[in-house]
Amino acid sequence: MTPVLQVSGLRKSYGEGETAVHALRGVSLTVEPGEYVAIMGASGSGKSTMLNILGCLDAPTAGSYRLDGFAVGSLNERQLCLLRNRKIGFVFQSFNLLGRTTALSNVELPLIYAGLRKRTRRARAMAALETVGLADRAGHRPNELSGGQQQRVAVARALVTAPALLLADEPTGNLDHASTAEVLAVFDRLHAQGKTIVVITHEDEVAAHAGRVVRFSDGRIVGDDRLVPA
Ligand SMILES: Nc1ncnc2c1ncn2[C@@H]1O[C@H](COP(=O)(O)OP(=O)(O)OP(=O)(O)O)[C@@H](O)[C@H]1O
Ligand SMILES: [Mg+2]
Known part of the structure; x- marks a missing residue:
């Protein structure tokens, strides 16, 4: 089967010369269809930088990225928009819903x-x-x-195009315990239906729902463990 995502030698630097920040220093990762992956690591270790590149919201400085078999780096702006719209659902920590319109209209937008x-x-x-x-x-x-x-509305908006891949950057970071449980239950159900999910989290409770935990440190992957279901 074609991996949902396959990155190799990914680097991302902000700025140049002495003051450059090297957010990613050579990251390689393959995620197969149906996997549920948690990305963990200290603040500033490069997690969001990685997810933004996976979501085609940002381009890497070097390295290659295949999304559902498509070489993202070789696409023009229009092709990239189409691919992103069809293949990816993105959920943000701060929901990013339009405030003046209904849940239904928010979900309709994509x-x-x-x-x-x-x-x-x-x-x-x-x-x-x-x-x-x-x-x-x-x-x-x-x-x-x-x-x-609100976060479940954001998840519905991410899902409405039936994307191959759901990406979430600390989706429960602003939520209390009960709301976290609600969102995790939705992710569990999506995973059971075969959806591929990659979620950044600082919480062990969230990571425990994933079958695989990838750990970042200083722009590199330092751990990649598949969990045995309890
Ligand atoms: N637009 C930018 N310009 C310059 N530096 C940036 C930019 N975005 C991120 N960085 C830097 O890149 C590094 C990685 O940032 P990133 O946001 O990926 O970390 P993170 O692992 O998501 O952290 P957190 O857990 O706090 O969200 C940090 O040192 C950060 O300051
Ligand atoms: Mg982050």
Whole structure:
């Protein structure tokens, strides 16, 4: 099977010369379809830099990246947008929902970019909200939802295009214990359905749900352990 993602010799530097920050110093990683991977490591070790490159939100300084078999570095801007829209769902720590519009409209947004008709968009967005258990909140705005509910709307938005890969940068970092459990339950269900998930976390509780833990230190991978299911 084609790996969902395959990076090799990835480097990322910010700035140049003496003051350059080397955020990634040669990272290689392969993730197979259906894997649930947690990325851990100290603050500043390069986790978000890595995830942003995996999500095609940023380009590496050197190295190669294949996403579902496609060589990302060789694509033009338009092809990259299409690939990102089709293959990747991204969840941020701070939800990044549009505040003035409903949960349903937020979830619909990626489908507007994908060029789908309104009726199809509504139906798919509603189905995605059902997946995260929020069909009954479709008409609520973000400020009428709890943190955990807002993050589940963000997860629904990430899923609505049926991407091969779900990337999440500290998705439970702003959530209390109960809301964390809600979001983790959604991820567990998606994993059980075969979705590939890569999640950055500082919490052992979150990592315990993943089957594999990749550890970063100072821009390098220093550990890669597959966990035996309890
Ligand atoms: N846009 C940028 N310009 C310059 N330096 C940056 C930029 N983004 C990140 N860095 C630096 O790159 C290094 C890695 O940052 P990164 O955000 O990947 O860390 P992280 O592992 O996600 O940390 P945290 O756990 O705090 O989120 C840090 O030293 C950071 O200061
Ligand atoms: Mg980070």
